Amino acid sequence: MGLCAAQGAGCAGRAGVSELGSHLADPALGLRGKLTERADLSKITWFRTGGPADLVYQPADEADLEAFLKALPAEVPLTVVGIGSNLLIRDGGVPGVTLRLPAKGFGEVDATGKGRIRAGAAASDKRLAAVALEVGLGGFHFFHGIPGSVGGAIRMNGGANGVETAERLVEAVAYDRAGDRHLLSRADMGYSYRHADAPEDLIFVSALFEGPAAEREAIRAAMDEVQHHRETVQPVREKTGGSTFKNPPGTSAWKEIDRAGCRGLRIGGAEMSALHCNFMINAGEASGHDLELLGETVRRRVFETSGILLEWEIKRLGRFEPGREVEPFRPS
Numbered sequence: 001m002g003l004c005a006a007q008g009a010g011c012a013g014r015a016g017v018s019e020l021g022s023h024l025a026d027p028a029l030g031l032r033g034k035l036t037e038r039a040d041l042s043k044i045t046w047f048r049t050g051g052p053a054d055l056v057y058q059p060a061d062e063a064d065l066e067a068f069l070k071a072l073p074a075e076v077p078l079t080v081v082g083i084g085s086n087l088l089i090r091d092g093g094v095p096g097v098t099l100r101l102p103a104k105g106f107g108e109v110d111a112t113g114k115g116r117i118r119a120g121a122a123a124s125d126k127r128l129a130a131v132a133l134e135v136g137l138g139g140f141h142f143f144h145g146i147p148g149s150v151g152g153a154i155r156m157n158g159g160a161n162g163v164e165t166a167e168r169l170v171e172a173v174a175y176d177r178a179g180d181r182h183l184l185s186r187a188d189m190g191y192s193y194r195h196a197d198a199p200e201d202l203i204f205v206s207a208l209f210e211g212p213a214a215e216r217e218a219i220r221a222a223m224d225e226v227q228h229h230r231e232t233v234q235p236v237r238e239k240t241g242g243s244t245f246k247n248p249p250g251t252s253a254w255k256e257i258d259r260a261g262c263r264g265l266r267i268g269g270a271e272m273s274a275l276h277c278n279f280m281i282n283a284g285e286a287s288g289h290d291l292e293l294l295g296e297t298v299r300r301r302v303f304e305t306s307g308i309l310l311e312w313e314i315k316r317l318g319r320f321e322p323g324r325e326v327e328p329f330r331p332s
Helices: 013-024 062-071 125-135 141-145 150-156 216-233 253-259 288-306
Strands: 034-040 052-058 078-081 087-089 094-100 109-113 116-120 169-175 181-185 203-210 240-243 270-272 279-282 315-317
Touching (some): 013 034, 013 052, 013 062, 062 169, 062 203, 087 288, 109 125, 116 125, 125 141, 125 150, 141 216, 150 203, 253 288, 270 288, 279 288
Parallel strands (some): 052 094, 078 094, 087 315
Antiparallel strands (some): 034 052, 116 203, 169 181, 169 203, 240 279, 270 279
């Protein structure tokens, strides 16, 4: 057996975690990033819940990320997380290594001229919108309303207020599991609504965006409108993960949730917001189990009411605690 058990089981207990940690900390590998054992992921998720990661690695820069990926044994599960805004970590924690790109090394946002901006994957979407305002580029205002990182927006074609990342992206830089670098064009990404066809093992580190010249007053007005919309119709001051489900074709997720009588529905400390019922919130001391069970209950009730099978927009990661598994709803 290798350093970790195969097939996603993660490190074999504390001994396996320590063995893997010792391997990655070997000075001969030359890694310069930060390695943390049994890291508390609840501190980074906006839900403020979930179990620990076996190991978390934060690379120092792109070259360090490449070296880390080449040093990581192939059998070790690797999970990539961003700033934790639309992320649900299960209570049993995350096996193997969790990779988190830090702002230092991956968070720069710079205007390159000719209507283009290059942004690191760890930069916030709000920062990208702010730089576009500074240099007078239009079409970036919607990023002001996405509470996430550039890497997440690239991966899932993040959008708001009727605009999507696909409309602004020129190309993206990513590394695969083996540490090889890739440059992907907009066409290579295979974008559709809240989805990209790019291989799941790609780790995005930066992207180049472009937009038309615009008056700063108009850009600021559009950003203010986005902010006003968020603050009036979304529970932005709650512990939430943003939109829980993707909008089905021809309708809105919140309308179907409301029609199914799930506005304000609560399981344990988890609740579908009464303000915007496609937002799931940690209304108390919700566990990851509470939140995921609530989501699957809503999916079942919506299907029973309208025949629509809602698709999760929030990413769910990690292991269930034994005896507290949540079965995904599947129509019979």
